[in-house]
Amino acid sequence: MSQTMKPVTAAAKLGIYLPAAPEEFRTSPITRAELDALRADPPQWLIELRRNGPFPREVVAQKLGVSRSGLARAGITEPLDADQIGALIAEPPEWLVRERESYREVVAEKARQNAR
Incomplete structure (x- = not known):
C-alpha cells in the first residue's frame, strides 16, 4: 500500500x-x-x-523578500496573486521597504553566525 x-x-x-x-x-x-x-x-x-497565484503566505513572503512575520506586521493576511505582488514590487510601500531591510539584516546575521 x-x-x-x-x-x-x-x-x-x-x-x-x-x-x-x-x-x-x-x-x-x-x-x-x-x-x-x-x-x-x-x-x-x-x-x-x-x-x-493566489500564492500561500510562504511564497508571497519569498517573492517580496520579507519574512512571514513581516507580512503579518504589515497586515497582509490574505493570499496575493502575481498582479498584486507585482504592484507592490513596482511601487514598494514604506512597510515593504522597512521589512525587506529588516529581513536582509536577519539573514546576514544568521549567515555570520553560521560562518563561525
Whole structure:
C-alpha cells in the first residue's frame, strides 16, 4: 500500500494555495507517486496556480523578500496573486521597504553566525 498525505501537505510541497486548487485535489489524499507525477508533468491548473497565484503566505513572503512575520506586521493576511505582488514590487510601500531591510539584516546575521 502506498503512503498518502493530506491535501494541505501536498499543496505545501507544491508551493500552492490549497483553496485555489481544484476540488478533486483539495478533497482526496495524495500518494507520493501522484505528487511526483504532478511535479514531473504538472497539469494546466497547477501551472496556472504557480504562475499567477493566489500564492500561500510562504511564497508571497519569498517573492517580496520579507519574512512571514513581516507580512503579518504589515497586515497582509490574505493570499496575493502575481498582479498584486507585482504592484507592490513596482511601487514598494514604506512597510515593504522597512521589512525587506529588516529581513536582509536577519539573514546576514544568521549567515555570520553560521560562518563561525
